[in-house]
Amino acid sequence: MNLLTTPSKANSRWSSAIQQLAESAGIGFNGSHPWDIQVHNPGFYQRVLQDGIVGLGESYMEGWWECERLDQLFTRLVEAHLSEKIPQQLSVFLSLVWARLANLQSRQRAWIVGEEHYDLGNDLFEIMLDSRMQYSCAYWKEVNTLEEAQEAKLDLICRKLDLEPGMKLLDIGCGWGGLAEFAASRYGASVVGITISKEQQHLARDRCKGLDVEIRLQDYRDLNDTFDRVVSVGMFEHVGPRNYDTFFQTVRKVISDNGLFLLHTIGSLQSDLSVNPWIEKYIFPNGCLPSMLQIAKSTEGLFVTEDWHNFGADYDLTLVEWEKRFKAGWPELKENYSDSFYRMFRYYLLSCAGGFRARDLQLWQIVLSPHGVPGGIRVPR
Structure with a gap:
């Protein structure tokens, strides 16, 4: 018997409580199913009960437990709503209170996510993503590879926007410039892309050299130009509820009266x-x-x-493919990142895949117009 995986008498009440919760989702401990949790540190049980979701993730990052298929584990956790049954630590409660009192996505704070996530390193994202570095849900209809699925997503966006040569397109949250390059080279658009990540701006400018594309390091609240079309892909998740009105008012201010706006966002x-x-x-x-x-x-x-399109199930496929690429490319990355980062990033990708697979998370593409398109629009799928 392995003492490391056998809780002491002092830990028995913690392990019993967690095991009862897990059993309701069909999850075992040290079992043979690919979604079962293999416990390496008996303190795992107490930590999860005391620290909830944060404790579950942190204990994985520290190697306290393993799971062959994290995506399958999280699909079961989400479908059983186990996160609602585990107490949350005081710091999580206080952060929720703070979110209700403060604007966490103010002008000053909006740059934090760029510095802490999108500026992690272009080497990481170049290995994990497709050649255009699309860090958002791909569109897997009638395609088989990530490269094809991301190009299909970009083409779907341009067709939904009814983009034509010479049109001025604003890309809010342009990432590494993949959509800007695609819209300019394939559809002849004149593109302005804005980002809050210096690393993204640098690479996007290189990607779009020679095209009618301008990449700015700019907050969306500082926009004043006028555009025929506006798009925002995977950025609205960082806007925050206190700023939703401001975001849409800004888009309305800069879009022409006969323009179209496409919002691509994860939804709750x-x-x-x-x-x-x-x-x-x-x-x-x-x-x-x-x-x-x-x-x-x-x-x-x-x-x-004008249109509301949900293809959240495609994000499951996208995240699983990203994780495969990240794992395969780790030998090239590990000199620049820690082992804890490796575990953290895989946990992030596969736990999110489980959430989309359980249909708890959604992916929406919404097409909006200022006054309504005469006769309506026929949106491609």
Whole structure:
């Protein structure tokens, strides 16, 4: 018998409580299923009960437990709503209170996620992502590879926007310039992309050399130009509920009266002011996923909703592919990143894949117009 995986008498009450919760989701400990948890440190049980979701993630980062298929584990955890049954630590409660009192995505704080996540290193994202470095959900309809699925997503966006040569396109949260390059080279658009990441700006400018593309290091609240089309892909998750009205008012200010706006965002099934506390602490500081209600309230009186497309199941496929690439490329990355970072990043990718697979997380593409398109639009799928 392995003493490291056998809780002491003092730990028995902790382990019994956790095991009862896990059994309701079909999850075992030190079992043979790929989603079972293999416990290496008996303190795991107490830590999860005391620290909740944060303790679960931190103990994995520290090697206290393993799981062959983290994605399958989290699908089961989410489907059983176990996170609602585990007490949260005081610091998590206080952070929720703070989110209700403060604007976590103010002008001053908006740059934090760029510095702490998107500026991690282009080497990491170059290995993990496709050639255009699309760090958002791919579109897997009728394709088989990540490269094909990301190009299909970019083409879908341009077709939904009815983009034509010479049109001025604003890309809010342009990332590493993949969409800007695609829209300019394939559709002949004149593109302005804005980002809050210096690393993204540098690479995006190199990617778009020779094209009618301008990449700015700029907060969306400082925009004043006028555009025929506006797009925002994977950025709205960093805007925050206190700023949703400002965001859509800014888009309305800069878009022409006969323009179109496409918003591509992860969505939540319920309105909230924060995200998974482990994700907020280690991956996306100050992030928050919008609900349908929050988006509808903030666009009321500003836009007509022309189309609302949900293909969240495709994010599961995208995240699993990113994790495969990250894992395969780790030998090239490990000199620049710690073993704890490796465990953290795999945990992030696969836990999110589980959330999308359980349909707890959504991916929406929403097409909006200022006054409604005469006769309506026929949106491609």
